[in-house]
Amino acid sequence: MLKIEEREGGVLALSGRFDAAQVEAAQATLGQATGPLTINLAGLDYIASAGIGVVLQTFKRLKAEGQELRLVEAPPHIRNIFHYAGLDQILTIE
Amino acid sequence: MSMDLELTDTVQLALPREMESLEGLFSFVRTHCARLALDSSLVRRAELVAEELFTNLVKYNPEGKHPIEVIAGTRAGSPQSLVLRFVDRGVHAFDPRSAPRVDTRAPLEQRQPGGLGLHLVLHMVDSLDYHHEAGDSTTTVVLLARRKDAEDRRT
Numbered sequence: 211m212l213k214i215e216e217r218e219g220g221v222l223a224l225s226g227r228f229d230a231a232q233v234e235a236a237q238a239t240l241g242q243a244t245g246p247l248t249i250n251l252a253g254l255d256y257i258a259s260a261g262i263g264v265v266l267q268t269f270k271r272l273k274a275e276g277q278e279l280r281l282v283e284a285p286p287h288i289r290n291i292f293h294y295a296g297l298d299q300i301l302t303i304e
Numbered sequence: 305m306s307m308d309l310e311l312t313d314t315v316q317l318a319l320p321r322e323m324e325s326l327e328g329l330f331s332f333v334r335t336h337c338a339r340l341a342l343d344s345s346l347v348r349r350a351e352l353v354a355e356e357l358f359t360n361l362v363k364y365n366p367e368g369k370h371p372i373e374v375i376a377g378t379r380a381g382s383p384q385s386l387v388l389r390f391v392d393r394g395v396h397a398f399d400p401r402s403a404p405r406v407d408t409r410a411p412l413e414q415r416q417p418g419g420l421g422l423h424l425v426l427h428m429v430d431s432l433d434y435h436h437e438a439g440d441s442t443t444t445v446v447l448l449a450r451r452k453d454a455e456d457r458r459t
Contacts, residue, residue: 296408
């Protein structure tokens with residue numbers, strides 16, 4: 211199950227598992243988020259391509275609005291998935 | 305080729321073709337991996353591979369009427385291996401090996417939607433085979449323990 215916690219300063223903290231069954235719920239939150247946005251991934255155990263797709267949609271939307279999206283505190287195995295997807299060159303991952 | 309692979313320690317599950325089946329799929333994979341005492345990083349790769357292959361069948365075989373069968377096992381002679389086989393009956397052929405590749409170096413705006421899941425699968429598995437006969441589609445992947453798995457575990 212994926213949990214999304216809203217924190218101060220335009221931060222959304224994702225924890226748990228971001229699989230294809232979580233897409234609809236995640237889109238409901240991320241689709242409304244305004245920029246600049248920071249997504250904290252410290253508590254994320256798992257992400258699949260469906261979850262990456264939601265993050266990418268959010269990135270594209272915010273970019274079109276002239277806003278920034280940053281991903282922070284990604285655990286190594288989550289960072290690896292973004293790397294394999296070739297997205298660590300496109301997204302800001304800290 | 306996949307049909308010639310000799311499997312041992314097999315277990316089988318049939319899952320309704322819907323996203324809500326994912327939790328059952330993960331549980332099946334984790335339980336099997338625990339039984340074989342497989343490395344936790346290999347288990348993580350296995351979960352991702354299982355999700356991507358299963359959701360592809362759900363999304364791209366809409367004519368399918370049957371549950372999707374999942375078989376987990378070990379490659380004979382390779383105790384630190386995991387074999388996952390997905391059997392989808394009564395569907396058209398879709399060979400994941402011939403799907404268009406994602407260009408991960410292309411700017412985001414130029415990338416075509418879709419294909420990322422299979423791209424990740426090909427990174428995670430050590431082999432992928434496909435077989436289609438009499439409407440039955442069978443995808444088989446083999447995952448072997450990698451040195452990098454142990455490195456990942458320490459990080």
